[in-house]
Amino acid sequence: MDTSRLLTELQSKANFPDADFPAFLDLFEPLTLKKKQHLYRSGEVIRHVCFVVRGCLRHYYANEEGIERIIFFAEENWWVGDIVSFLERKPTNLNLQAVEDCDLLVIDRNNFDHALKNFPGFLEYYQKGTQKTYTKLQEQVGQSLSDTAETRYLRLLKERPALLQRIPQHYIATYLGITPESLSRLRKKLACE
Amino acid sequence: MDTSRLLTELQSKANFPDADFPAFLDLFEPLTLKKKQHLYRSGEVIRHVCFVVRGCLRHYYANEEGIERIIFFAEENWWVGDIVSFLERKPTNLNLQAVEDCDLLVIDRNNFDHALKNFPGFLEYYQKGTQKTYTKLQEQVGQSLSDTAETRYLRLLKERPALLQRIPQHYIATYLGITPESLSRLRKKLACE
DNA sequence: AAAAAGCATTGACCTAGGTCAAGAAATTAC
């Protein structure tokens, strides 16, 4: 597993000294997931937060009628986990499933606290990341309310073109809030234009 | 202005000693807004975060075509402000407007930092609040994608019945992501059932 | 008290996207 990705990621957004990395990495456990495997499901209390070294996962709600709503796709260099469940020890409402075979680095609550306390570079990285995610979510709320499926699809195509190459189309549809059929028709329409 | 509301709010969610309150309150400035007045608009850098003592405001995006998307209504005991713009000194994309005459307590960046450092009860309150807001946003993303306008309206009616009494209906429509006409028809339909 | 502005309602009509069903392609498993 290529753990150096984690260092590269930390250094791209915060000031994290090379020398700290071995001790920092020790706080994590490597974990691999097979395609379609779940890391957790709604109702569980999340004990770990993960860094994605390789692969891709989907983070989604599933309601009573079996309708799934993907809220985001985690690819390489992303963190994933329900931070609230993790910090407050409450059952999560989310589900996390590997869309491809994945390599993850997972850290539990104690080690996470320890990392925030003892690695100032990580604290900086964490705080910046939290803020960014928060803004993204806020924008997503605004957009999902008033943009058409076409607008949302074109935005995704522009912002994450590589994602569309690796994710089955019906998951993309669920993420956009439309049916697979509608996405298929939408793509056909766009191809003709 | 009834500043004791702030103390009550802090104590309802964190451990905040009465004795600390006078010094804490000193970090804020009172501010009143007339109905329809804006506290800020898209493009400005937010210098303050506000606690709502009395009144109600709407926090919204406005896109190029003049379409507005309300992401939330702040009522008494809520905090409002674009935390990312505030912390990172970046221009905000949001607009904040009073829906009624409002009494606010505003705190600037320096005082906010000071408060987090020197009042542990406030830090506790802040961290809990941030997490909660984050979860709420995540849920909102899932819901706005797949729920019908009717479902969203009924949920709002259940969760914030008092809000519907004080806010003009066309704002509620914008919050739900539908037109005022559609909301009017939806309400008519529900009244008949 | 009258005029003006802002809101809510209603009707006629339109469109994006949903639903259900059937095949075609593409993967995966044996």
Place this chain on the structure above:
DNA sequence: GTAATTTCTTGACCTAGGTCAATGCTTTTT
């Protein structure tokens, strides 16, 4: 390499919600 799943596409039809325009009902303003 064939069978079994999954995934994607297409067609026929339906519905929630949008658009535009007209008409009252409330608040404000003067």
